[in-house]
Amino acid sequence: MGEDRDSSSARALSAVFQPPDPQFIGALRFNEAGLIPAVAQDWLDGAVLMVAWMNQQAIERTLASGEVHYWSRSRQELWHKGATSGHIQQLKGLRYDCDADVLLLSIEQSGDVACHTGARSCFYDNGPEPTAGGPLAAQPPADVCTELMRVIEGRRDLPEPGSYTNKLLEGGDNRILKKIGEESAEFVMACKDDNADEIAAEAADIVFHLQVALAHHGVSWRQVQQVLAARRGAPRRD
Structure with a gap:
């Protein structure tokens, strides 16, 4: 994860969507492909809904629009979450971790569905075999x-x-x-x-x-x- 940084360097962006802060983005540690993992967390109950990737363009578009954009590694293109399904993610807050190599997004999930299977969260399995997910999948851990x-x-x-x-x-x-x-x-x-x-x-x-x-x-x-x-x-x- 890289060397530790002083905790005072960890900063939070409020969900008042202003132009991206160059110093904020400049502090991030992207991988060799220019990507950084992003954890999407429900802004009310703290449930982890999904994990995806962002690059600088995705972060800038997210901050400019207030709606979360990711980077699709399979399609090699910007991915506006929920653009086709209607399950938009409204950004409420953005932080990075102590090593500045992981993002934490506080989001309001439209439709309460973050997973492509129709489940609320991508994290629904805890058994030996993966299941199909869907609306009846187990709820993610919360507060x-x-x-x-x-x-x-x-x-x-x-x-x-x-x-x-x-x-x-x-x-x-x-x-x-x-x-x-x-x-x-x-x-x-x-x-x-x-x-x-x-x-x-x-x-x-x-x-x-x-x-x-x-x-x-x-x-x-x-x-x-x-x-x-x-x-x-x-x-x-x-």
Whole structure:
């Protein structure tokens, strides 16, 4: 990967698409073919969606348009991701690693499909034999709250005998909201006691029961993430 660089040299471009920064591109370490690997990561849940290659032209076109372009090694041409499928990738951020030889793209994936098989991510296999992927392929690893919501939604759609989550869902709003109230009170008391471990534990309980309520009402965790993201940088409220 090359010699280490001081961490202060690692820089992030904001997703405000200005003309490419010559110093940014000049810091990158392209391979002998003039290419650099690029990892595309979902901007909300951190899931890795795909890996492709970029050259200087692809980076410049991506920054100029705000839509991700790669370099196709097989066709030897610039590749506008999603130009034919409609699965465009909107760039939200761009960083390079400590050796400046790998790019990390934070992207918003149109249609929630990054893989040519129709899967959300190219990283869906973990067994001894490759599968065909597609819309029903396994979801990629994501942040812990997203993974927890997947489990809760799984219990909702395929109930399991003796499951605490299913008992809550079967009780509907009365049972779920009562638990949220109880856990909120315990969280408040933990904060009053200034006990970091208890605060973290009670906060986790609130998140879990909150997600059960969301699943019960058919609201996805991603919808919550989108609201939070939209509020970032919004005007301050009085």
